[in-house]
Amino acid sequence: MIFDNQYEQQRIEKAETLRTLGKNPYTHNIKKDSTTQEFKKCFEYVRDSDPMRDENKENTVAGRIKFLRHMGKAAFAKIEDETGILQIYFSRESIGEDWFKEAKKLIEVGDIVCVTGFPFVTKTGELSLHVRALELATKSITPLPEKFHGLTDKELRYRKRYLDMIMNPNVKETFKIRSKIVSTIRHFFEERSFLEVETPMMHPIAGGANAKPFVTHHNALGIDRYLRIAPELYLKRLVVGGFEAVFEINRNFRNEGMDQTHNPEFTMIEFYWAYHTYHDLMDLTEEMFTVLLKKLNLPTKIPYGDIEIDFAGKFRKISYIDSLVDIGGIPLDVVQSKEKIISYLKGKGEDVNEQLSLGKLYEELFDLYVEEKLIDPTFIIDYPIEISPLARRSDKNPDVAERFELFIAGREIANGFNELNDPIDQYNRFKAQLDAKDAGDDEAHEMDEDYVQALGYGLPPTAGQGLGIDRLTMLLTNEQSIRDVILFPSMKPIKEEIQIKEDEK
RNA sequence: GUCUUGUUAGCUCAGCUGGUAGAGCAUUUCCCUUUUAAGGAAGUGGCCGUUGGUUCGAAUCCAACACAGGACACCA
Numbered sequence: 382m383i384f385d386n387q388y389e390q391q392r393i394e395k396a397e398t399l400r401t402l403g404k405n406p407y408t409h410n411i412k413k414d415s416t417t418q419e420f421k422k423c424f425e426y427v428r429d430s431d432p433m434r435d436e437n438k439e440n441t442v443a444g445r446i447k448f449l450r451h452m453g454k455a456a457f458a459k460i461e462d463e464t465g466i467l468q469i470y471f472s473r474e475s476i477g478e479d480w481f482k483e484a485k486k487l488i489e490v491g492d493i494v495c496v497t498g499f500p501f502v503t504k505t506g507e508l509s510l511h512v513r514a515l516e517l518a519t520k521s522i523t524p525l526p527e528k529f530h531g532l533t534d535k536e537l538r539y540r541k542r543y544l545d546m547i548m549n550p551n552v553k554e555t556f557k558i559r560s561k562i563v564s565t566i567r568h569f570f571e572e573r574s575f576l577e578v579e580t581p582m583m584h585p586i587a588g589g590a591n592a593k594p595f596v597t598h599h600n601a602l603g604i605d606r607y608l609r610i611a612p613e614l615y616l617k618r619l620v621v622g623g624f625e626a627v628f629e630i631n632r633n634f635r636n637e638g639m640d641q642t643h644n645p646e647f648t649m650i651e652f653y654w655a656y657h658t659y660h661d662l663m664d665l666t667e668e669m670f671t672v673l674l675k676k677l678n679l680p681t682k683i684p685y686g687d688i689e690i691d692f693a694g695k696f697r698k699i700s701y702i703d704s705l706v707d708i709g710g711i712p713l714d715v716v717q718s719k720e721k722i723i724s725y726l727k728g729k730g731e732d733v734n735e736q737l738s739l740g741k742l743y744e745e746l747f748d749l750y751v752e753e754k755l756i757d758p759t760f761i762i763d764y765p766i767e768i769s770p771l772a773r774r775s776d777k778n779p780d781v782a783e784r785f786e787l788f789i790a791g792r793e794i795a796n797g798f799n800e801l802n803d804p805i806d807q808y809n810r811f812k813a814q815l816d817a818k819d820a821g822d823d824e825a826h827e828m829d830e831d832y833v834q835a836l837g838y839g840l841p842p843t844a845g846q847g848l849g850i851d852r853l854t855m856l857l858t859n860e861q862s863i864r865d866v867i868l869f870p871s872m873k874p875i876k877e878e879i880q881i882k883e884d885e886k
Numbered sequence: 887g888u889c890u891u892g893u894u895a896g897c898u899c900a901g902c903u904g905g906u907a908g909a910g911c912a913u914u915u916c917c918c919u920u921u922u923a924a925g926g927a928a929g930u931g932g933c934c935g936u937u938g939g940u941u942c943g944a945a946u947c948c949a950a951c952a953c954a955g956g957a958c959a960c961c962a
Contacts, residue, residue: 386896387913387931388896388912388931389896391914448922448923448924450921450922450924450925451918451921451924452918452919452920452921452924453917453918453919454918454919455919455921456919456921457922457924459922468921468922470919470920472919472920489912489913490912503920503921504920504921505921505922507920507921509920523896524896524897524913525896525897525912526896526897526898526911526912527896527898527910527912527923528912528923529897529910529911529923530897530898530899530911530923531897532897533897533898534897534898534954535954535955536893536953536954536955537897537954539954548897590962591962592961592962593961635961637960637961638959638960638961640957641956744962748962764962768962769962786962793962796962872953872954873952873953873954874953
């Protein structure tokens with residue numbers, strides 16, 4: 382049975398008692414005049430009057446009781462609403478002897494109340510509401526965690542986010558900022574004539590990235606569908622169709638591990654810009670960060686954990702190969718040959734797969750010696766073609782793709798490139814992926830013939846970029862775990878929950 | 887997936903080399919009309935994550951499992 386805990390039983394009885402007294406514990410006719418913080422602002426002047434009260438004013442506020450202190454024939458409580466917390470005072474005189482006597486027993490921490498009264502300042506100098514009418518809005522059956530330490534158990538915080546929000550008000554702050562980040566980005570692109578679109582979440586072929594998909598089943602059609610791992614191929618179809626600047630902010634699903642920077646469902650913005658290059662994308666990205674910091678009232682230097690990130694000025698740009706030498710500290714002659722890289726890595730005590738191609742070896746070096754050092758925003762540009770299967774090959778250097786990634790705080794934040802729009806080349810690359818799949822690479826791309834067909838009609842020269850909203854939010858809210866910027870992060874079910882479900886069947 | 891740490895009252899946590907289960911807050915009863923984690927007095931409240939093993943005896947030692955945190959790996 383749910384609510385079989387002794388404390389919950391006590392509270393259910395209290396709700397029943399309230400009913401017998403003619404007071405609905407779940408009333409619905411609540412009208413408040415102001416929020417708790419509006420109340421404080423509005424009546425701040427009371428501090429300057431003598432006595433420090435204004436009995437002619439009357440105001441109704443509502444909120445959840447977070448603290449309750451009874452003192453014989455009077456009581457103080459702190460009630461909290463979305464905006465903050467406010468102290469209220471009520472006594473035998475102020476709400477009537479009978480109701481005071483009952484309320485003392487029946488109204489407790491966790492309940493949501495609606496109070497009407499006038500502003501006054503207490504002996505200790507706190508602007509408070511002197512209650513003339515006290516009404517219960519919602520009876521809380523489940524008691525709140527302890528008032529001082531609150532709720533710290535991370536598992537409970539993620540599983541019961543509502544409780545986390547009640548007990549840790551700064552959590553609400555983080556998600557308000559997240560909301561503001563998303564709306565700022567949305568407006569940023571709208572103002573620049575990008576069109577927001579929605580493309581399918583269920584794909585017949587999981588494409589646009591190398592990742593394991595989630596599979597679901599469509600009963601009517603009798604076929605499997607994949608939850609999308611990226612919207613990329615659909616967005617580019619739209620560019621073929623004639624939308625020259627499109628963006629989508631939505632969820633992607635990847636059937637992979639979970640850790641501090643990975644959640645199976647995560648939010649990305651992807652945008653595609655015809656007749657522009659990846660250099661334009663980098664300029665746009667810089668501009669977007671400037672606008673974001675301004676809208677969030679953040680300085681150009683922000684703390685992140687133990688480090689500080691400096692967004693001032695143009696972001697550093699350095700080529701992939703140069704970064705290995707200049708940032709990774711790898712000797713120039715080592716970078717030039719496969720054999721030297723292998724012996725260099727071995728000399729550092731790393732396990733090296735000697736079968737790796739030069740491009741893959743670069744990637745090893747980059748991940749080991751460069752990535753974590755990229756603290757201030759840095760564009761790494763001109764990627765090895767081998768590790769950039771969807772990007773356009775450089776006309777100047779056939780080993781290099783016209784691609785960049787943005788790194789901040791040692792983490793990849795965005796990935797953009799000039800799109801491959803040669804349909805024959807694309808067809809052959811898909812074919813190569815098929816061969817890889819046959820050879821056992823279960824993350825290799827499927828052939829998406831319809832997409833190749835679309836390219837056959839002509840994709841104008843286009844640059845496209847993806848940017849992880851969750852990781853961006855982590856940076857701007859100084860959170861170290863992706864679970865702290867996702868309202869309901871993925872969690873394994875607890876055994877008991879499954880058993881309860883089976884019992885109910 | 888590997889390593890590691892944790893799981894004890896509603897919450898936050900003690901519990902040593904095995905010997906009847908502890909505290910604070912919350913809750914219940916009582917006192918208290920300006921408190922700030924209010925205060926004072928007395929109570930209630932435990933499948934010590936689950937299942938096995940060792941032992942006369944296990945919250946404690948061992949094993950497996952479950953869930954979680956951290957690190958690493960995987961994942962462009």
